[in-house]
Amino acid sequence: xxxxxxxxxxxxxxxxxxxxxxxxxxxxxxxxxxxxxxxxxxxxxxxxxxxxxxxxxxxxxxxxxxxxxxxxxxxxxxxxxxxxxxxxxxxxxxxxxxxxxxxxxxxxxxxxxxxxxxxxxxxxxxxxxxxxxxxxxxxxxxxxxxxxxxxxxxxxxxxxxxxxxxxxxxxxxxxxxxxxxxxxxxxxxxxxxxxxxxxxxxxxxxxxxxxxxxxxxxxxxxxxxxxxxxxxxxxxxxxxxxxxxxxxxxxxxxxxxxxxxxxxxxxxxxxxxxxxxxxxxxxxxxxxxxxxxxxxxxxxxxxxxxxxxxxxxxxxxxxxxxxxxxxxxxxxxxxxxxxxxxxxxxxxxxxxxxxxxxxxxxxxxxxxx
Amino acid sequence: xxxxxxxxxxxxxxxxxxxxxxxxxxxxxxxxxxxxx
Numbered sequence: 470x471x472x473x474x475x476x477x478x479x480x481x482x483x484x485x486x487x488x489x490x491x492x493x494x495x496x497x498x499x500x501x502x503x504x505x506x507x508x509x510x511x512x513x514x515x516x517x518x519x520x521x522x523x524x525x526x527x528x529x530x531x532x533x534x535x536x537x538x539x540x541x542x543x544x545x546x547x548x549x550x551x552x553x554x555x556x557x558x559x560x561x562x563x564x565x566x567x568x569x570x571x572x573x574x575x576x577x578x579x580x581x582x583x584x585x586x587x588x589x590x591x592x593x594x595x596x597x598x599x600x601x602x603x604x605x606x607x608x609x610x611x612x613x614x615x616x617x618x619x620x621x622x623x624x625x626x627x628x629x630x631x632x633x634x635x636x637x638x639x640x641x642x643x644x645x646x647x648x649x650x651x652x653x654x655x656x657x658x659x660x661x662x663x664x665x666x667x668x669x670x671x672x673x674x675x676x677x678x679x680x681x682x683x684x685x686x687x688x689x690x691x692x693x694x695x696x697x698x699x700x701x702x703x704x705x706x707x708x709x710x711x712x713x714x715x716x717x718x719x720x721x722x723x724x725x726x727x728x729x730x731x732x733x734x735x736x737x738x739x740x741x742x743x744x745x746x747x748x749x750x751x752x753x754x755x756x757x758x759x760x761x762x763x764x765x766x767x768x769x770x771x772x773x774x775x776x777x778x779x780x781x782x783x784x785x786x787x788x789x790x791x792x793x794x795x796x797x798x799x800x801x802x803x804x805x806x807x808x809x810x811x812x813x814x815x816x817x818x819x820x821x822x823x824x825x826x827x828x829x830x831x832x833x834x835x836x837x838x
Numbered sequence: 839x840x841x842x843x844x845x846x847x848x849x850x851x852x853x854x855x856x857x858x859x860x861x862x863x864x865x866x867x868x869x870x871x872x873x874x875x
Contacts, residue, residue, distance in 0.1 A: 549850055550850045550853060550854055553850060553851060553854035553855075554854040554857050554858045554861075556854075557854060557855060557858035557859075558858050558861065558862070561862075737851060738851040738852055738855055739851050739854050739855055741855070742854070742855040742858055742859065745859075746858065746859075746862055749862070749866070771862075771865070771866060774871070774872070775865050775866060777872075777873075778865045778870060778871070778872055778873040779861070779862060779865055779873075781873035781874065781875040782861055782865070782873050784875050785873070785875070
């Protein structure tokens with residue numbers, strides 16, 4: 470990460486890594502299309518394995534065999550940037566009404582998930598005798614949104630860098646495992662795209678892995694996973710504020726002067742971009758006869774061809790993201806973190822995945838997601 | 839990692855918003871007409 474910052478002053482140093490992200494992602498897409506073409510030409514029914522899996526596998530293979538040369542590292546670290554750009558552009562594929570309906574259900578489930586995950590992780594961490602601030606970081610990382618939540622909390626509660634590195638490594642390791650585990654469970658239970666996407670968005674911690682785990686199932690599931698995860702990300706400020714106030718009261722972190730300003734600083738701004746693009750997409754699809762008062766503004770919105778173009782731009786951004794997820798997954802690095810934090814993370818994640826699965830299946834049963 | 843990464847994380851958010859809105863503008867004004875996938 471420090472490489473990224475140092476080299477940020479010269480954007481040209483990012484180019485080799487971004488080119489590698491594109492090459493790996495495109496190779497994944499090429500393999501998917503080649504298999505489909507081969508099956509069609511030879512009249513065989515071959516399993517449709519999404520490019521997401523190929524891109525991640527190629528990335529993992531490179532980073533864990535030959536390793537990632539230094540020249541590519543800064544550019545590969547930009548995958549978080551492509552992820553956020555992809556999410557914002559994905560807003561074009563959502564109508565605001567859908568977002569309100571889905572995020573309403575998601576928010577109820579998120580509140581339950583947050584309360585359960587924070588409590589469970591805190592008690593589990595104490596039981597394993599972890600350092601108190603490491604417990605806070607693991608609880609935030611596993612309940613809300615992975616790496617960015619841990620980084621935000623680390624600053625707010627003045628935790629050690631070592632603690633945050635351990636918590637980040639644990640969350641990333643579990644995210645990598647979830648890429649295999651979640652689609653398997655989803656297929657076994659024959660979950661709908663909607664229910665599976667919601668589950669992934671609720672249970673997988675890091676946004677990149679949640680998006681990838683959703684997209685591994687289907688394009689539609691990826692879309693719903695992003696929506697649920699974005700709702701979860703939007704809660705980051707409140708949880709970080711809660712922890713900051715807790716540690717400040719104990720005299721182990723700076724007091725918060727202005728809570729509203731604190732919330733705004735921690736709020737992920739890309740969520741606003743996502744809503745804005747969705748608003749324009751919704752506006753463009755309105756029927757002027759049904760909404761006469763909005764008729765003069767409808768031309769400001771996107772038409773169907775533009776929505777398709779934006780949706781495809783979002784797919785290209787995600788292609789770079791998934792390649793980055795693979796290229797940034799180093800098994801050696803993940804094993805270095807020590808067994809205790811990993812065990813707490815793993816037990817917590819399995820419990821959270823189980824609880825959220827039950828919640829989603831119940832919501833699917835009663836509300837027909 | 840802390841202060842530098844925090845700065846990067848924030849600016850990543852804003853840069854992503856800027857790039858996406860710019861692309862949306864190009865699509866909205868018809869500069870970009872179609873995007874293949």
